[in-house]
Amino acid sequence: MLRTTLGRSLYGMRRGLVGWGIGVAVCVWVMAAIWPSMQSMDIDALLAQYPEPLKEAFNVADYGTGTGFLNGELFSIVIPAIFAVYGIGRGARLVAGEEQDGLLELVVVTPTSRTSVLLQKAAALAVGVAVLGAVLWASILVGSALAGMDVGVIPAARAAVLVTLLGIEFGAVALAVGAATGRRSAAVAAGGGLAVAAYLLYLVGQLVEGVRPYRWLSPVYQAIVDGPIGPSLPELAALMPLVAIAAVAAAAPVFDRRDLSGG
Amino acid sequence: MIRTVGLSKRFGDTVALDHLDLEVGPGCIFGFLGPNGAGKSTTIRLLLGLLRPTSGRAEVLGHDVVRDRRQVHRVVGYLPGDVSIDPDLTARQYLDHLSALRGGVDPQARDELVERFDLDLGRRIGTLSHGNRQKVAIVQACMHRPQVLVLDEPTQGLDPLVQRTFLDLLRETRDRGGTVFLSSHVLSEVEDVADVVAVVRGGRLVATTSVAELTDRTRRRVVLTTHSPADLDALRATEGVISAAPSDGGVEVVVEGSMAALFQLAAPWGVDRVVADEVDLAGVFLHLYEDH
Numbered sequence: 001m002l003r004t005t006l007g008r009s010l011y012g013m014r015r016g017l018v019g020w021g022i023g024v025a026v027c028v029w030v031m032a033a034i035w036p037s038m039q040s041m042d043i044d045a046l047l048a049q050y051p052e053p054l055k056e057a058f059n060v061a062d063y064g065t066g067t068g069f070l071n072g073e074l075f076s077i078v079i080p081a082i083f084a085v086y087g088i089g090r091g092a093r094l095v096a097g098e099e100q101d102g103l104l105e106l107v108v109v110t111p112t113s114r115t116s117v118l119l120q121k122a123a124a125l126a127v128g129v130a131v132l133g134a135v136l137w138a139s140i141l142v143g144s145a146l147a148g149m150d151v152g153v154i155p156a157a158r159a160a161v162l163v164t165l166l167g168i169e170f171g172a173v174a175l176a177v178g179a180a181t182g183r184r185s186a187a188v189a190a191g192g193g194l195a196v197a198a199y200l201l202y203l204v205g206q207l208v209e210g211v212r213p214y215r216w217l218s219p220v221y222q223a224i225v226d227g228p229i230g231p232s233l234p235e236l237a238a239l240m241p242l243v244a245i246a247a248v249a250a251a252a253p254v255f256d257r258r259d260l261s262g263g
Numbered sequence: 264m265i266r267t268v269g270l271s272k273r274f275g276d277t278v279a280l281d282h283l284d285l286e287v288g289p290g291c292i293f294g295f296l297g298p299n300g301a302g303k304s305t306t307i308r309l310l311l312g313l314l315r316p317t318s319g320r321a322e323v324l325g326h327d328v329v330r331d332r333r334q335v336h337r338v339v340g341y342l343p344g345d346v347s348i349d350p351d352l353t354a355r356q357y358l359d360h361l362s363a364l365r366g367g368v369d370p371q372a373r374d375e376l377v378e379r380f381d382l383d384l385g386r387r388i389g390t391l392s393h394g395n396r397q398k399v400a401i402v403q404a405c406m407h408r409p410q411v412l413v414l415d416e417p418t419q420g421l422d423p424l425v426q427r428t429f430l431d432l433l434r435e436t437r438d439r440g441g442t443v444f445l446s447s448h449v450l451s452e453v454e455d456v457a458d459v460v461a462v463v464r465g466g467r468l469v470a471t472t473s474v475a476e477l478t479d480r481t482r483r484r485v486v487l488t489t490h491s492p493a494d495l496d497a498l499r500a501t502e503g504v505i506s507a508a509p510s511d512g513g514v515e516v517v518v519e520g521s522m523a524a525l526f527q528l529a530a531p532w533g534v535d536r537v538v539a540d541e542v543d544l545a546g547v548f549l550h551l552y553e554d555h
Contacts, residue, residue: 002356003363012351102347106403109311110364111336259314262304262345 005107005117009094009124017128020086021135027082028136031073032143035066066149067229070140075159075224077199079136083163087129087171088191094121096178096187099261114256118179122248125171133164140229151229159228165240166223170195172244176251182261194219219243264289264411264442265310269319272305279305281466282319287444287459292437294457294474295446302466303446304344307415310444311341323411337365340404344415344446346396350389354399357388361403373406379428393420401429405436412436412443418452430456454478479520484540488513490533501528 001007062068095118098104108114137160144151174191178184198220205215215221222236265287272280280302287293297303308314310321312332320327326334349357358377362368377384380398388396397420404412412433418426433443433456447453453460453474460477462469482505487493493514498507502524505517513536518525526534 002352002360005364008360012349102343102345103349105313105343106341106348106361106400107364109313109336109339109341110361111333111366112364113333257315260308262308262313262343 005112005120006123006127009121010127013090013124013128016090017131020082020132024079024082024132024136025139027078028070028074028139028143029146031070032147032149034073035069035147035149038063038069066144066147066151067155070149070151071159071224071227071229075163075228079163080166080199080220080223083129083132083167084170084191084195086132087125087167087169088174088188088195089171090125090128091171091174091176091191092178092184092187094125094175094178095255096182096184099178099182100184102262105260105262108260115252118175118248118252118255121179122172122175122244125175126168126244129164129167129171132167133160136160136163155227155229155231158230158233161233162223162228162237165237165244166219169219169240169244170198173247176247179248179251179255180258182258264291265293265321265323265444267306267310267319267321270306270309270316270321271318272302272309272314273317278466280309283463283466283468285461285468285471287442289442290437290440291459292433292443292445292457294453294460295444295463296450296453296460297446297448297463297469299448301448301463303448303463304415305466306463307341307413307444307446310335310413311339312336338409339411339413340407340409342400342404342412342414342417344417344419346400348388348396348399348403350387353385353387354382354391355384357399358384358403358406362406365407368407372408373402376402376405376432379432380425394422394425397421398425401432405432410441412441412445414443414445416447417445418447450477450481482517482519483522485516485518485522485525486510486513486538487516487529487532487534488536489529490535491531493529493532497528498525501525 001011063072095104104117108117137157140151140156140159141153143149144156170191173194174187177190178187181187198218201211201218202215202220202224205211205218205221216236219240222234222239225234225236265285267283267285270280270283270285271278283302283306285306295303295306305314309316310323310328312328312335315329320329322328323335324338326338328335349360352360358373362370362373380402382395382398382402388399391399397417401417404414414433418429421429433445436443437458445453445457454477457474459471460474461471493507493509495507495509495514498504498514498516503518503520503522504525505519507514507516509515516525
């Protein structure tokens, strides 16, 4: 486990992952616990009074099914936010944070290349978010089975994959900016700024006709459009890993050449 | 082994290092002295490729520190000044991790070091005292038996026993033909062990001398408490004594270089106590600066 930078990084993430995993599971199960009582109310009749754009914005069009309920209640903001915050936090920590704490110095003076260090950090980020995604998937299946929500194994996996990709994209941007600047605050600002901008573009795109043609640019839109619990992955979802890879690739030569601070 | 040519580093408008030319040969312990902020750490970080020179260049064993950074890392052991190491890992896990990243670390050589420093590998680094953390850092710097050791203020926080073991280790490295680059802002820290000393101030090299010469020129303030009164005039006439003045129950003397003549003279007075000040490095530097 500790033979590589990837292993070392994952080892360092283990405790945090347990905490975040519990948080994700609790979120899912609280929703699952509410579901039976929601079902007994005539929720669709209630929602019929809501203006159409609002329903679309908050993904509440289809509260009559377990899938629709989770898509609206969990995936319109809570779960994407959790994955974004986790990804950005890890991404900012893995290079810039460790550098500022003086932990990176003795690693980069071994005969490993800095590029390899960065790529392994990126891999650790991806694995960490993916583990959280797997927890999400399992929690949905367990919650659905217990509450009778009738969410399919594949649609649940699709949702988990989409928010995982979302967390990886935001995290990769934070990682890349942290690697390029060596500053945790810059990394968090970049990742957080992108996340907020992405959410706003998505939201305004749902509500305002003029912005609608551009909403596909938003990673949040790419992740939760048509679901995200649904039958198949949208093609747009491929943009998330592509942006993540591009960000890290752009940061690699900068990280390789720049001055490293001593903490 | 280590060569810098016109090595300069600027951070924004601040000149941290200004055209440093150094040459350190094999089989040498090189003391790199200067007050805080003189450019010692900057030099070391440039040698390790952690910083990139603004101009000039540096080589370690013929490898350019920018172009052949990995080759440099293979042959250098580095002990940073401000030791921060993973608090999350045990000392064993941490050393295993760095050994794996390095490759080719002889486990026996490492265990030998661990034993010499009496290091408890099983404890988490976060629970170790500063001195013990320093030991972990020393072991990681030396475990691959590097030809070049670069040490930034290494003996801070070490207890005297450990310090002796550590200085022995540096001498062994020198004796097998290696080079030790040792920075400090305290002369006493390097004068026991270094062969050659360079002095930097304000990012510029002030002087390079042998330790013998430096010690000869070093002025120390000594306070002697004696049974019978000291003869000030005799003191002032003694070799090496710059000044002598009465002090609380004794005499305060400033001596340059060897104190042999002073103590020969003072012995009959019955010396109860000697308090010697830490050398005022700035004074020594100024001295050297005037000469060079």
